[in-house]
Amino acid sequence: MEDREDLGGISDCAYNKLDSQEELTTEEQEFFSNQQKQKVSVSLMIPKSSLSRYHQLIILAVFAVILLAVDIGLGVYYNKLTSGQRIFTDMNNELAKLQASYTTATQRKTEANKLLAKEMSEQQLTMWELEHQSRATKDFERRTNKIRLETAALKSHMPMIKEGCRHCLPGWTYMFSMCYYFALSDDVLRRSWQEARNFCMRYGADLAVVDTREKHLAISELITNYYDTSRNIYQSGFWIGLRDVEYEGTWKWLDGTSLAAGYWNDGEPNNQGNEDCAAAYPRSNPFKSWNDAPCNHGLKWICEMTAKTQS
Structure with missing residues (x-):
């Protein structure tokens, strides 16, 4: 009941207020009029505020869409970056593997090169040793051939030496009823033509005529059998008693x-360099065995003297 009375009072009051507007003064009417305008303004602004909120919602929605698009884009970009990073990592791993393989x-x-160098060094050493052995073998063969030839020469020479023991001095050879000395030994120094003649004359002999x-054939065969083929043939000549010192080109024996x-x-004699003395050389063709040579040239020699009569 009290509530109803209160409500009634309030309504009566409001009603009284409305009824009493006519009794308000002019100022009060203006104040009341302003309040009514404010109420109208507030009531008109309510729809505008709702519109602003709608726009804001739209803007927010647009921002949300943009943010979503950006987020998606960033996600895609991150995905690409991640994929690129993974590819880069894989490439680095492959590069590391390749570097390790390299x-x-x-x-x-390097090890193969060292091994190859070692093998080549050993091969070179083997080749040098083979060359040394080959050289030693050739030297041995040369010595063997020399000994064989000297043996054969001695065998052919022995009868003349044996016979010479009865008719000639020791070491001299008996041929054609004459005694001959051949400076065959390497221990005998080479001499000039005049020095060789002096040697012969000390024994009562002279250079061979x-x-x-x-x-000639017997002498040529004997000096050829003793010839050392390793020696230069121009150092292997034997002075004989023939020269052209009186008249160039007129060759005479020592007996005149x-x-x-x-x-x-x-091409001989050619007098090349004042060659006035003759020498016999060990050539395979005995008919081409003589050369003229400078008389001061050092060569071996052949002495000749009359054999002793048998007592």
């Missing part, structure tokens, strides 16, 4: 007789 291959190559075919038939090599 390092291993380089080490193996080779004035017959038979004598002129040369009738010579056994000169092709």
